Amino acid sequence: MMNVMRLFGGRAASAPVARERLQILLAHERGQGGGGGSDLLELLRGEILAVVSKHVEIDPDKVVVRMDRGKFVSMLEVDIEVPNGVQRSKMVAAT
Amino acid sequence: MAKVLVVTSGKGGVGKTTSTAALGAALAQLGQNVVVIDFDVGLRNLDLVMGAERRVVFDLINVVQGVAKLPQALIRDKRLENLWLLPASQTRDKDALTEEGVRRVISDLRTKFDWILCDSPAGIERGATLAMRYADEAIIVTNPEVSSVRDSDRIIGMLDSKTVRAERGERVEKHLLVTRYDAGRAARGEMLSIDDILEILATPLLGIVPESQDVLRASNVGCPVTLNNAGSAPARAYIDAVRRLMGESIEMTVPVERKGLMDRLLRRRAA
Numbered sequence A: 001m002m003n004v005m006r007l008f009g010g011r012a013a014s015a016p017v018a019r020e021r022l023q024i025l026l027a028h029e030r031g032q033g034g035g036g037g038s039d040l041l042e043l044l045r046g047e048i049l050a051v052v053s054k055h056v057e058i059d060p061d062k063v064v065v066r067m068d069r070g071k072f073v074s075m076l077e078v079d080i081e082v083p084n085g086v087q088r089s090k091m092v093a094a095t
Numbered sequence B: 001m002a003k004v005l006v007v008t009s010g011k012g013g014v015g016k017t018t019s020t021a022a023l024g025a026a027l028a029q030l031g032q033n034v035v036v037i038d039f040d041v042g043l044r045n046l047d048l049v050m051g052a053e054r055r056v057v058f059d060l061i062n063v064v065q066g067v068a069k070l071p072q073a074l075i076r077d078k079r080l081e082n083l084w085l086l087p088a089s090q091t092r093d094k095d096a097l098t099e100e101g102v103r104r105v106i107s108d109l110r111t112k113f114d115w116i117l118c119d120s121p122a123g124i125e126r127g128a129t130l131a132m133r134y135a136d137e138a139i140i141v142t143n144p145e146v147s148s149v150r151d152s153d154r155i156i157g158m159l160d161s162k163t164v165r166a167e168r169g170e171r172v173e174k175h176l177l178v179t180r181y182d183a184g185r186a187a188r189g190e191m192l193s194i195d196d197i198l199e200i201l202a203t204p205l206l207g208i209v210p211e212s213q214d215v216l217r218a219s220n221v222g223c224p225v226t227l228n229n230a231g232s233a234p235a236r237a238y239i240d241a242v243r244r245l246m247g248e249s250i251e252m253t254v255p256v257e258r259k260g261l262m263d264r265l266l267r268r269r270a271a
Helices: A002-007 A015-030 A040-055 B016-029 B060-064 B099-110 B126-133 B146-159 B183-187 B194-201 B213-221 B233-245 B261-266
Strands: A063-068 A075-080 B003-008 B034-038 B083-086 B115-119 B137-142 B173-181 B205-210
Touching: A015 B213, A040 A063, A040 A075, B003 B016, B003 B126, B003 B146, B016 B034, B016 B083, B016 B115, B016 B137, B016 B173, B016 B213, B016 B233, B034 B099, B060 B099, B099 B115, B099 B126, B115 B126, B126 B146, B137 B146, B137 B194, B146 B173, B146 B194, B173 B194, B173 B233, B194 B205, B205 B233, B213 B233
Parallel strands: B003 B115, B003 B137, B034 B083, B034 B115, B137 B173, B173 B205
Antiparallel strands: A063 A075
């Protein structure tokens, strides 16, 4: 039926897209107990940065954190620029 | 020079978030550097309407509290490289947003963008007052409906008293954006007309966005309506509005749906 609609100039229904997007989003948000911000990815991000900054001083401006929450798996990408050699600077380590 | 615009209304559900996304995208489509900020702490939705909900890592409150740097919290739109989003936090603690924090974030953004659009939460509480606090101009989103017009009047009063500009004796330029307008119903006297609304609110009109299923379709798929279907009636209304914001003088019309033969035959069953 959808294809017939499309053939006759009707656009693909957008409601299924809305449903799918909401399901993914709410699955993640419900896990946080109403948005307390304590989900696993947040924890991982914080601890990864803490471990790295224990050994090298990292410039918080040079840390890029990207997230892509998916239905079955989510991607957490932590990009940390580590300076060559030991740098003593006034930079504050991010946690 | 950067302009800070607040998109506000008082009443909820009139189309602030939809309009912020559409206006922000339209400005970016015209080559401007744009950031849209969600001020609805605890109930963020601008990310969802813009299709960035899966990519939120940090938010406005993280930046205000120093947990994250501003560039880390900004999310770049996947379709327009000069359109950015600063999401709201889902935290329930609304006091986490401070006036000084918002001032710092906005003055920082002023150095990076041409336009800063602040999507206000409904109501007249802290979130709404902070969203308008540093605005240079305001877009008041109004539906042709008594409660919406009344609340708009209230918000106009706040723009004239509670903003930094007002306190300095300067003016916050105000623009009225009428959304969900049905010209047929207004003509039949079933709905307040544009003239009625303008007479009551005495605020210059920025645009008239017609009631349209394209708006719902756009939010369903997470794409501002000006990007999702640029030729649609609401998209044309938003694009005209943005051109007026940029100083062009464009005749005020109510864009109408361009209905194809098949659309008419099928009476648009697919929504």
